[in-house]
Structures are given as C-alpha cells and as structure tokens.
Amino acid sequence: MGVRSMGYAGEILHVDLSALKAEKIPTDSYVQWGGGNGLGTKLFWDFCKDKTIKDGRDEKNVVVVATSPLCGTATPSAGGRCEIVGVGFGHYPISWFTRSNIGGRFSSMMKYSGFDALVISGKASRPVWIEVTNGHVRFHDASLLWGKKARDTQLTILTQLDDKNNGWGWQPLPGKKESVAYSTQKPAVMAIGPAGENQVAHAALVHDAGNTSAQGGFAAVFGAKNLKAVSFFGTGYIELADPMAHVEARFRLKERYAPDPENPDLFQWGMLGRAAPINFAGSVSKNSRLQACVGCIMGCRVRYDVGYGNETKCQATAWYAAPAAHYYKGDEKKIGELALKMADYCNDIGINTYAFSSSVRWLEGLYHRGLLGKGKQIHTDLDFSKLGSEEFGFAFLDALAYKKDIGELFADGFVQGAIKAGLEEDYKNGLLNHPYWGLAEHGYDSRAEVEWGYASILTDRDINSHDFNAIFWAATLATLNGVPYRIDAKEVAQIVADKLKPYVKGPECMDYSDGNIYSDDVMQLLRWYIHYNRFWKNSALYCDLRWADLFDTNAKDNVGATADSEVGEQVFWNAVTGEGIEFTQGLEKGHRIYLLQNAIWALQGRHRDMVHFADYIYEKEIVETELPFFMWPCRDENGIWSYSDIRHRKIDKEKFEDFKTRFYKAEGLDEQTGWLTKQTALKYGLDFVIEELQEYDKLAG
Amino acid sequence: MSDEKKYGGMDRRTFLRTLAAAGVTATAGAAFMLPGTNLMVMPNSKGYLVVDMAKCMGCVSCMMTCSTVHHGRSSLSLSRIQIQQNSFQNFPADIHMAVCHQCEDAPCVNACPVEADHVDVLFGNVRTIDPDKCIGCTQCIDACPWLPKRLQFDPESKKVQKCDLCANTPYLKEKGGPGGVQSCVKVCPTGAIAYVDKMPDQDDTTSYNVNLRGEGWSLLGMTTEDMKREG
Numbered sequence: 001m002g003v004r005s006m007g008y009a010g011e012i013l014h015v016d017l018s019a020l021k022a023e024k025i026p027t028d029s030y031v032q033w034g035g036g037n038g039l040g041t042k043l044f045w046d047f048c049k050d051k052t053i054k055d056g057r058d059e060k061n062v063v064v065v066a067t068s069p070l071c072g073t074a075t076p077s078a079g080g081r082c083e084i085v086g087v088g089f090g091h092y093p094i095s096w097f098t099r100s101n102i103g104g105r106f107s108s109m110m111k112y113s114g115f116d117a118l119v120i121s122g123k124a125s126r127p128v129w130i131e132v133t134n135g136h137v138r139f140h141d142a143s144l145l146w147g148k149k150a151r152d153t154q155l156t157i158l159t160q161l162d163d164k165n166n167g168w169g170w171q172p173l174p175g176k177k178e179s180v181a182y183s184t185q186k187p188a189v190m191a192i193g194p195a196g197e198n199q200v201a202h203a204a205l206v207h208d209a210g211n212t213s214a215q216g217g218f219a220a221v222f223g224a225k226n227l228k229a230v231s232f233f234g235t236g237y238i239e240l241a242d243p244m245a246h247v248e249a250r251f252r253l254k255e256r257y258a259p260d261p262e263n264p265d266l267f268q269w270g271m272l273g274r275a276a277p278i279n280f281a282g283s284v285s286k287n288s289r290l291q292a293c294v295g296c297i298m299g300c301r302v303r304y305d306v307g308y309g310n311e312t313k314c315q316a317t318a319w320y321a322a323p324a325a326h327y328y329k330g331d332e333k334k335i336g337e338l339a340l341k342m343a344d345y346c347n348d349i350g351i352n353t354y355a356f357s358s359s360v361r362w363l364e365g366l367y368h369r370g371l372l373g374k375g376k377q378i379h380t381d382l383d384f385s386k387l388g389s390e391e392f393g394f395a396f397l398d399a400l401a402y403k404k405d406i407g408e409l410f411a412d413g414f415v416q417g418a419i420k421a422g423l424e425e426d427y428k429n430g431l432l433n434h435p436y437w438g439l440a441e442h443g444y445d446s447r448a449e450v451e452w453g454y455a456s457i458l459t460d461r462d463i464n465s466h467d468f469n470a471i472f473w474a475a476t477l478a479t480l481n482g483v484p485y486r487i488d489a490k491e492v493a494q495i496v497a498d499k500l501k502p503y504v505k506g507p508e509c510m511d512y513s514d515g516n517i518y519s520d521d522v523m524q525l526l527r528w529y530i531h532y533n534r535f536w537k538n539s540a541l542y543c544d545l546r547w548a549d550l551f552d553t554n555a556k557d558n559v560g561a562t563a564d565s566e567v568g569e570q571v572f573w574n575a576v577t578g579e580g581i582e583f584t585q586g587l588e589k590g591h592r593i594y595l596l597q598n599a600i601w602a603l604q605g606r607h608r609d610m611v612h613f614a615d616y617i618y619e620k621e622i623v624e625t626e627l628p629f630f631m632w633p634c635r636d637e638n639g640i641w642s643y644s645d646i647r648h649r650k651i652d653k654e655k656f657e658d659f660k661t662r663f664y665k666a667e668g669l670d671e672q673t674g675w676l677t678k679q680t681a682l683k684y685g686l687d688f689v690i691e692e693l694q695e696y697d698k699l700a701g
Numbered sequence: 702m703s704d705e706k707k708y709g710g711m712d713r714r715t716f717l718r719t720l721a722a723a724g725v726t727a728t729a730g731a732a733f734m735l736p737g738t739n740l741m742v743m744p745n746s747k748g749y750l751v752v753d754m755a756k757c758m759g760c761v762s763c764m765m766t767c768s769t770v771h772h773g774r775s776s777l778s779l780s781r782i783q784i785q786q787n788s789f790q791n792f793p794a795d796i797h798m799a800v801c802h803q804c805e806d807a808p809c810v811n812a813c814p815v816e817a818d819h820v821d822v823l824f825g826n827v828r829t830i831d832p833d834k835c836i837g838c839t840q841c842i843d844a845c846p847w848l849p850k851r852l853q854f855d856p857e858s859k860k861v862q863k864c865d866l867c868a869n870t871p872y873l874k875e876k877g878g879p880g881g882v883q884s885c886v887k888v889c890p891t892g893a894i895a896y897v898d899k900m901p902d903q904d905d906t907t908s909y910n911v912n913l914r915g916e917g918w919s920l921l922g923m924t925t926e927d928m929k930r931e932g
Contacts, residue, residue, distance in 0.1 A: 073775040074765040074888065104788075105761075112777065155789060182856075184783045184799070184849045208788035235856070237776030243769045243872035250766065251887055261756075261891045262917035276921060283922040289792050290891065290921065292760035298890050299758035302922075305792045 005031050006241040007069025007576040009111040012043065013137065015130060017225050018059075018122030022137040027116045034586075035068025035116065036083035037099055037538030038593040043119050044085055044097065045596065045689070051603040052696065054094045056087040056217060057199055057224035059123040065110070065190075065230070066117040068541040072108035072238045072294070073246065075572040076253050077272070077546035079295020082107035082213075083538055086120075088461070089217030090201025090355070090413040092438025093610070096460040097600040099538060100218055102190065103293035104211035106232065107541070109188035113234025124226035129157065133187075133233045142228035149348040150193035150206035157231055161187050183235050191229035192219045193350025195401035199223045201413040202355030202400060206347055210301060210311025211293070214352030215439070215461055241578025249575060253567040257554050258297050269474040269486045270552030271466070271545070272561055277302050278545065280318035281339035282332070284309060293543065300545055309340030315443075316343035319357035320393050323364075327388025342393050349401040354462070356400060358440050359414045360387070362432045363406070371423070372406075378421050380406045413438055430616030437461060444469060446613060447622050448630045448646045450517045454526050455533070457613055458663065459594075460601065465533050467548040468496070468510075468525075475631035475643045486553045489633035490641035495551045499562055502584070503528040512646050513634035518655040523663050528587065534597075535590030536569045591667070592684045598669060599676045599689045602698040608660060608674030618653040670700030677701035714806050714903065732810065732820040741811050746803035747825035748866050748879030749897050750782070750886070753913035754798050754930045755923075756893035759786040763885035763894060770873040770884045771862070781864040782885050782894070783849050793928055798893070798910075800885075801851040801864035803828050805903045809852055809863065812844035818861075824868035825879025835860040847932065866896070906931045 004010035005028060012025040033042045045051075048062040056063075063086035070078040080103050088098035110118065114135040127142035145153050188207060195203035196219030203219030204212040213219075222228075240246050259265065259275035266276055277290060278300045285306045290299030303310040309317075320342040321335060328334045346353050366372035367384035374381065382405055386392040399407035410417035415427050415438035426432045433441045436456040442464060446453020449472060455463040466473075471492060478485050487495070493507035500509060509521040516522060536542050547569065549560035561567045563583040570583040598606075612618075622630075625647055634644040661671045668680035677700045681690050693699035732743035764780035772779050783799040807828045810818045817834035818841045820826050830841070830852075837859040842852045852863040867877025867884050875882040879898070886894045892913055901908035910930040919925050 072765070074762045074769065079762075079765065080760075108777075151789065182854055183778055184785050185777055186787065210788075235776075235778040237768065237772070237774040237779055239774055240769060243773040244874055247766060247769055247872060247884065247888075248874055250762075254888065254890065258890055260917070261921065262915045264917060264920050266920065286919070286922060286924045287792055288923055289755060289796070290758040290923070292758040292890075294760060295762055295765065296758075296760045296890070299760065303792045303795050307791055310791065310795075311788065 004239065006239055006578045007073070009067075009114050009116045009236065009238070011115055012117045012119060013115045013132065014047065014119040014121065015137070016122045017120065017124040017128065017227060020124065020128070020139045033593070034535060034539040034589055035071070036066050036081070036541045037085060037534055038589060039068075039117055039539065040064035040066040040083055040085035040099075041593055041596050041600070043117060045600065047119050047121055051097075051600055051692070052605070053087055054604060056089040056095050056221040058087070059224075061087045061221060063120045063218060063221055064117055065120070067107040067111050068539060069238075069576045070540055070542075070572060072111040073240065073576055074250055074295050075246070075576065076250060076295065076297040077543040078541050078572065080105055080108055080293030081541035081543055082110070083541060084205070084213050084216065084218050086218065086221060087604070089199070089220045090439070091461070092413060092415045094605055095217065096437065096604060096606070097597060098216045098460040100205075100213040100216035101538070101544070102205060102207055102211050102213035103543065104188065104207045105294045106188045106190050106207045106211070108294045109185075109232040109234055111234070111238060112236045113232045114236055115232075118230065120225065120227065123224065127226045127228050129227070129229040129231070131161065131231050133161075134235060145228045146197060147194070150191045150350045151209070151348050153191040153193070153229055154189040154206075154208070157189050157191075157229060158186060161231065161233065183233075185233075187231045187233035189229055189231045191350070192222045192227075193348060193401065195349050195351045196220060196223040198401065198403045198411070200400065200403055200407070200411045202352045204346075204350045204352045206350050208311065210313065210347055212347060212350075212352070215354060215464065219350055238576075240576050242575045246572060246575035249567055249571045253561060254297065256567065257549065257552055257561050259554065265554070267483065267486065268553050269470070269558075270549055270554060270560055271470055271547060272297060272549040273552050273554035274298065278313045280314070281309070281321055281343070282336045284333075284336050284340055296543065297546060308337070308344050310344070312340055312343035312347065315357060316346055316353045319353045319360065320388075323360065323388035324393075325388070327386070338390055338393065341390070342397070345394060345397055349397060351397060351401050354440055354442065356414065356440070358433055359410075360396075362414075362426065365431060366423075378406060378409065382406065414440070428615040430614065430620055433616075435613050435617050443626055444472065445622050445625055445630070445647070446617055447649055447651055448625065449632070450512060450522065450651075451526055451529050453613065453617070453651075454659075455529050457611055458526070458660070459530065460597070463533065465529070465537060465544055467529060467532065467550060470550070471496075472630065472632060476627050476629050479629045479631050479643065480627060485643060487551060487558050488641070489643045491558065492551055493633045493641060495559055499548070499550045499560065500525060500528045503587075508635070510633045511635045512632040513636070513644065514649055516635070518652070518659045520662060523659060523666065526663065527666060530594055531587040531590035533590065534593040535586045539589070539593065540569065540573055540586065542569055592686070595668065595676060595680060595684055596686055596689065598674070599681075599686070599693055599698075602675045602693065603696055606674065608664065608672070611660065611674060612653070613651065617651050619650065621650045622647045673700050675700040743807065743810060743820045744822070744826045745805055745900055746827050746879065747898055748827065749803050749899075749901060749909070750800040750864065750866070750883065751895050751897055751901060751909050751911045752798040752800055753893045754796060754910050754932070755793050755928045756891050756914050756918070757784060757796050757798055758891055758893075759784060759796050760890065762888050762890065766884045766888040770867060770870040770877075773872050778853065779855060779862070781853065781862060785849065793930065797930070797932055799847065799849050799851060799932055800894070800909065801828070802847070802901070802909055803864075803866070805900060808844040808846060809841035812840045814838065814840060818863070821865070821868060824865065827866045827868055827879055828863065829865040829868060830861055830863055832858065832860045832862070837861060
C-alpha cells in the first residue's frame with residue numbers, strides 16, 4: 001500500500017467476477033474525485049471499456065460501490081452513507097449511467113476493512129458472494145443462498161462468519177490468533193433478494209434490516225452478474241487530518257442545530273434539526289427506539305418490540321398505508337401494522353417501493369376502467385377488489401419480485417410494461433405519472449417543484465434531494481394545520497439565497513411563481529442544486545435527510561448549517577482530509593463530476609433532444625397532488641413575497657427548451673447537443689475523455 | 702486457596718468493605734497492597750459512566766469520537782466504549798452498550814503484573830492504563846468480568862487500553878477526566894450516556910444501565926419506562 005491520504009482507507013478493491021479474481025488499487029490517484037459519486041464515476045470511466053451499453057445487466061457493465069473520506073468518522077449524518085454507480089436498469093428509453101445510495105454501516109465497515117471502494121466487473125458463471133475481512137478477499141459459492149430473501153441471506157452469511165460468536169463479544173476474529181484483532185461488531189452485508197435474482201427493474205440492494213439502495217436498478221445488475229451478496233468486516237481505522245477540529249465542530253454543530261431529544265421541537269423548520277422519525281405509518285408500539293446510520297445526528301428510523309417494521313421509513317411505510325386505510329376502514333391498528341409489514345416484506349424480497357407506489361394507483365384505475373383483470377387487456381389473477389388487504393399486498397409484491405402474473409409485464413419498468421400492453425397513452429397523459437426517464441414521480445410534481453423535475457431530467461433519475469423541498473413540507477404542513485409559518489417567505493428566500501452565493505444574485509431565485517420558473521435566477525439555483533448534489537451529497541456523502549441545511553429554526557437566526565464557516569460541510573471535510581477547501585470549491589468539484597457524467601451519457605446515446613419530460617408535464621395542468629396545497633415562496637406583481645399554492649400549471653415546452661439552452665451554456669456543454677465540448681473538457685481537466693468521445697463522434701466543438 | 706478461606710470466609714469485595722469500615726481505605730491516596738495479602742486497596746473513582754440502553758440509537762458516534770479524541774483516528778476497534786447492535790433483533794435486545802465500570806475493586810488493576818493498569822490519583826482515581834508500561838499481556842482483559850470485555854487490545858501498538866473518562870485525550874480541546882468532559886457523553890445525540898459521581902451499586906449487575914429518558918422523550922413516541930439490562 002502506498003501513501004495513505006487522510007480520511008481514506010488507502011486502497012480500492014476490484015473484483016472481476018468472470019475470473020473470480022481480486023486486485024487492489026491505490027486510492028491516491030483518485031483522491032481528486034473526493035469519494036462516492038465522483039470516485040465511482042471516474043472508476044467507472046477507467047474500468048468500463050464499452051460505455052455505449054444501454055442496459056445495466058450487460059456483462060460489460062461495471063458497478064462501483066464507493067465510500068467517502070467522511071465514512072467511518074463521526075461527521076454528522078455523513079459517516080454511514082455509501083454510493084453505488086454504474087449503468088442502471090429500468091430507465092426509459094435508455095438505462096443511463098446512474099447512481100444510488102445506501103445508509104447503515106456498510107461504508108464504514110468497508111473502510112475499516114481497508115477499502116475506499118469496490119469495483120465490480122464481469123459476470124460470475126455461477127452464483128457467488130464475496131467476503132472481505134480486513135483486506136482479505138474470498139469468493140464463496142452462493143448456490144445455497146440463491147432463492148433466499150435478503151434477510152435470510154444476511155443472517156446465513158453472518159452465522160457463517162460468526163462461527164465463534166464473533167460480533168457479540170470481545171473475541172478474536174475468525175481465523176486469527178487470539179489477541180491479534182478483536183471486534184464487538186458484526187460484518188456488514190449487502191444482498192439482493194428474489195427481485196434482484198429475477199433482474200426486475202424495481203429490485204433493491206438491501207443491507208441490515210432496513211437500508212436499501214433502491215433507485216437505479218442495481219440489484220438487477222447484481223442479479224445479472226450472479227452476485228448475491230458482499231460482506232465487509234474490518235477492525236481498522238481512519239486517520240484524520242485535524243482530529244481536534246473535527247471533534248470540536250461536531251460538538252458545536254450539536255449545540256447549535258441538533259434537536260433536543262428531551263424537548264423536541266416537532267414543528268421545527270429545516271433538515272439537521274428534525275427530531276421525529278420519518279415514518280408515515282404511525283407508531284405501532286411505544287416500546288421502541290430511534291435508530292440511526294453511522295454518525296448520524298438524529299435517527300430517522302425506529303426499531304420496535306413487535307417483530308416487524310424495524311428500520312423501515314418514509315415511502316416504504318407509506319405506499320400501502322392508503323390502500324390499507326381504504327380496505328380496513330377505521331382500524332388504525334391494523335392499518336399501521338400492515339403498512340409496516342408491507343415495508344418489511346419489500347426489504348425482505350429486495351424491492352424499490354418508489355418504483356411502484358404510484359403505479360399501484362394507476363393499476364387500480366386500469367382495473368376500474370376494465371382494462372386489468374382476468375381475461376382483460378392485461379390479464380391478472382390478482383384480485384384488485386381486495387387492494388389494501390394483507391393477502392393482496394403480499395401477492396402483489398410477490399408478483400413483482402418473482403416476475404409472476406403482471407410482474408412479468410412490468411419487469412423492465414412500468415412505462416415499458418404500459419407500452420407493451422398498448423397503454424402508452426397513459427404514460428403520455430400522466431395517468432401513469434412517470435415524468436422523467438420513465439421513472440416514477442417522487443411525489444413532488446415537476447410542474448410545481450420545478451428544481452426537482454429540472455434536475456431529474458437533466459441528470460439521470462429522480463434526483464431525490466430534499467434541499468429546497470424542505471420548504472414545501474414546512475410551509476404546506478403549516479398551511480394544512482392552520483399554524484403560523486415559522487419563517488416568512490421573504491426571510492426564507494433571503495436565507496436560502498445567501499447560501500447559494502455566488503451562484504445566485506439574490507432571493508429572486510426562490511420565486512417559483514409562474515413567470516419566474518424559467519429565469520436565469522432559477523437556472524442558477526438549479527446549477528447549485530446539481531453541483532451540491534454531485535459533490536457534497538453524492539460524493540462526500542452527506543445524508544439527504546439532514547443536508548443541505550439551508551434554513552433551520554433550531555438556530556437563533558434561522559440560518560442553517562450548510563456552508564457555515566464553523567460547522568458547514570467543508571469544515572468536517574477539511575478536518576478529515578486536510579484539503580483546506582472552501583465550500584464553493586466542493587461545488588466546483590461537483591460541476592466537474594457532472595461534466596464527466598455527461599460524457600458517459602453522450603456515449604450511451606444521449607442528445608439534448610431526448611432530454612424532455614413525459615408529454616403530460618407540458619400538456620396538462622396539475623390535477624391533484626398528495627397534499628391539498630403545494631406552498632412555495634413566490635412574489636406577486638408588486639414584488640411582495642408570500643407562500644403561494646403553485647399547483648394548477650404546466651411547463652411551457654418552448655420556455656423550458658430555452659432554459660435548457662442557457663443551462664447547457666452555463667455548464668460549458670454544447671447548446672445544440674448537450675454534449676461536452678473539447679474546450680470544457682480541457683478547462684476542467686477532463687482531457688482523458690476526449691479521445692473516446694471523438695471515437696464515437698460525441699465530442700462537441 | 703479460595704478467596705473465601707483467604708479472607709476469613711468473606712468474598713474479596715466484602716472483605717475490602719470491611720476494611721474500609723474499619724478505616725483502612727485509600728480514598729486519600731494511591732492504591733496500595735494490604736500487607737500480608739494480595740489485596741489491592743484502591744480509592745474509588747470520582748466519576749462513572751452510566752448508560753440508557755433504551756435510548757441509544759446505534760449511531761456509534763460515541764465510539765468514533767472516543768477513538769478520535771484518544772488516538773486521532775476514527776475506529777470502532779479503538780473505542781473504549783463499545784456499542785453492540787444486531788439489526789435483526791427487536792427492541793430492546795437489539796442494542797447493548799458496554800462502558801467500563803471503573804469498578805470499586807477493579808479486577809483489571811489487580812491483574813496487571815507491571816502496574817500499567819492503575820488508579821490515577823491525579824485524575825480522580827480513574828482506573829487507567831499507562832501505555833508506556835503496558836506489556837500487552839492481556840491479563841487485564843482476561844480479568845475483566847464483563848462481556849464484552851471493557852478493555853481493548855490494539856493490535857498495532859500491542860497495548861491494551863481502557864476508558865479513562867477522557868483523562869488522557871490529546872485531541873480533545875476541553876479538559877477531560879473525572880469532573881471534566883467525557884467525549885462520549887458530549888457527542889451522544891440522544892443523551893444516552895451520562896457522567897455521574899456517585900458509584901453505581903457494585904452488587905447490582907444492572908446498576909450501570911439507568912433511565913435517562915425524560916418526559917420529552919415520549920413526544921417522540923418512545924417509552925419512558927425503566928428497563929433493567931445487565932452490562
């Protein structure tokens with residue numbers, strides 16, 4: 001091993017599944033890419049020899065599981081995230097090079113075992129799983145694991161590795177001499193369930209009880225590669241450049257922003273300071289605890305004593321709650337229980353709830369329209385009159401995961417299935433609301449919350465980044481509950497705009513009134529959003545549910561922790577790595593990563609003409625949203641700020657195309673094609689892409 | 702010879718307490734060996750860590766901060782507090798918190814053949830290990846009656862370490878040790894670790910697990926009831 005940069009484990013592990021061989025690569029030459037998304041993108045570029053592939057299940061695809069320098073440290077809400085990149089599966093019309101993310105303790109264990117990233121290439125000739133223990137790599141036969149669900153798979157592996165009760169006592173590691181290496185910890189396993197084995201687009205990678213890497217379809221890619229699971233276990237350490245500064249910043253951040261668990265402000269506005277767990281099913285037992293990923297400032301999940309629902313959260317707990325509420329009218333206990341059991345089962349079979357949760361409503365509509373049922377246009381043996389029941393829920397999930405019944409039709413994605421079934425019109429008119437790249441809307445309509453939609457279509461997937469979205473939730477819930485706004489619209493716009501400098505001039509970037517959503521101000525906000533994501537969130541691996549903290553009522557002045565000179569993202573980054581960068585330099589790194597990804601998308605076949613929403617976004621005004629308001633700061637004709645309902649509009653296609661042109665220009669991309677230009681490649685140190693882009697005639701300028 | 706015979710029918714701890722009652726104590730000074738015996742008489746620590754295992758959320762921030770303030774490195778294996786977590790278990794057995802008890806009659810101190818594991822009178826009588834003296838024999842680990850062991854072997858330095866209540870923390874800005882800052886207490890997001898100056902009941906194996914959940918905790922939907930746990 002060469003020189004070990006501060007914050008890094010020092011080596012990258014490459015496994016060639018075709019040859020069942022492992023090699024170790026020094027991390028040092030990749031340090032300029034930070035970690036996570038940036039590190040993974042550069043590794044993909046170097047290891048994937050054919051970047052024209054359009055389906056992640058192609059044997060030539062390379063998947064990278066990458067950590068950041070912050071992983072395995074007590075950096076608040078950043079120590080436990082892990083990024084996965086590669087060509088995904090399930091997008092429409094092309095499965096792009098994309099990304100996903102998983103929490104828990106997988107990334108920290110990977111680093112403690114000696115590796116900053118795992119590069120997976122080739123395809124095993126038979127099912128395998130990989131064990132990594134303190135730098136040692138072993139390929140195991142997984143034929144007996146194939147067919148098992150994710151939970152059982154992990155428990156089987158843990159038992160196999162834990163044969164001396166290691167992990168629940170202070171014991172020597174397996175195969176080690178006593179007193180050499182000890183741990184009280186358990187290996188961290190990431191596995192696929194049946195959905196991944198069956199290579200369905202909505203399959204999810206699962207780690208521990210409730211961590212999933214769901215969007216992107218990487219579990220299908222694992223399945224195609226015959227890779228059932230990966231386990232990391234290590235007793236190592238991460239060297240910090242300035243340990244005292246790191247500890248001080250963590251203490252300071254807790255003091256200023258963290259929720260007080262003994263006096264929780266349940267109506268707090270902001271990200272870092274949120275106290276309550278993110279669970280839409282309600283609590284099924286008070287005999288429970290908050291549960292957190294490594295290093296988190298506040299747990300967002302719960303473990304109960306009831307034997308189900310552990311670590312489930314957010315959409316996984318929401319997707320079946322509404323059907324169940326309809327079916328079990330008034331039986332709150334049953335509804336909550338079923339919502340959590342369904343979430344549990346999704347994690348067990350390894351399936352992405354976002355991929356199908358809105359599609360359930362569409363399927364129900366097809367049933368009522370007489371298009372879905374026994375002998376109908378789409379045949380199914382599932383009884384949709386029992387949608388919401390326990391029996392239906394499990395049967396529906398089994399169909400999707402095991403590619404049975406309607407699961408066969410929708411295995412490549414719901415848009416693809418709709419087209420096969422002759423229902424493309426439903427995709428176009430938004431009955432099947434998949435606005436970007438054939439992927440399900442996240443719940444925030446692109447016609448209302450435009451930065452979410454713009455960023456999704458100008459990258460590769462549902463952006464799933466709540467930086468600005470926190471405003472929607474705070475203002476909308478306050479409106480819904482008839483309580484005062486904690487921060488008025490003018491103030492929040494000013495606070496956020498101050499955080500976004502020098503990208504934006506002032507608070508007008510936050511004005512989402514109809515006349516401003518195509519402005520240069522919003523375009524600059526979008527650029528900040530993408531760059532922030534690509535570096536601070538996806539590469540440094542700050543958690544989306546805590547960062548960016550743009551505004552925060554836990555602070556006296558309502559100003560959030562993001563970019564703060566004492567507790568901002570860069571403070572922890574610098575304390576760990578010693579790089580000494582400014583917050584905005586991280587954004588520049590994010591820009592560079594985004595440019596490199598544009599080179600990959602171009603090789604895959606992207607052109608700006610393809611970069612558009614589903615037709616309904618341009619043609620139909622919003623009919624309904626999940627909540628009865630969609631509140632956002634807006635200015636009226638007199639320049640007066642207020643929170644306004646921004647539903648009831650559509651996107652103007654011509655104006656959006658002009659917005660794209662200005663965006664491409666600002667990014668340094670070619671306005672005609674959206675491709676990287678030679679000039680930009682040279683300017684941003686991406687000269688290594690030029691030859692390959694020229695070979696495929698995908699370099700502009 | 703069994704302890705009972707050696708100490709006049711009393712177990713070791715009862716015997717020491719009898720001595721204390723008779724005025725033979727070391728509270729004002731360093732530990733000393735009682736003449737004619739193999740008994741170490743040691744002053745009580747002036748501080749202790751107690752935990753609430755129902756309040757911990759398993760983020761292991763305490764572990765990473767512990768190793769950081771002591772070693773400048775973030776590591777679970779170099780942490781003097783150990784949080785064990787089984788994601789597939791149900792509450793409350795899914796998490797176990799293991800802190801050094803700063804035992805009244807610390808077996809690890811008694812077991813050390815070179816007096817590396819000692820009572821530090823300069824830092825509130827905390828039981829601690831002098832790394833310069835430690836020979837890595839791990840007899841202290843063997844002597845610790847708890848599982849997981851409350852002492853850790855560092856395979857790189859080949860020394861044993863234990864909780865010193867942050868007395869010797871080159872990377873902690875504030876003063877640590879009894880009466881000072883304990884980094885695990887300060888960093889814990891939920892307040893699941895507390896520093897107390899009253900010795901927990903040494904005869905009760907559950908006494909280091911206390912209830913640190915106030916009424917505010919119930920607003921988060923979690924129980925505030927007492928939960929006895931050993932460790």
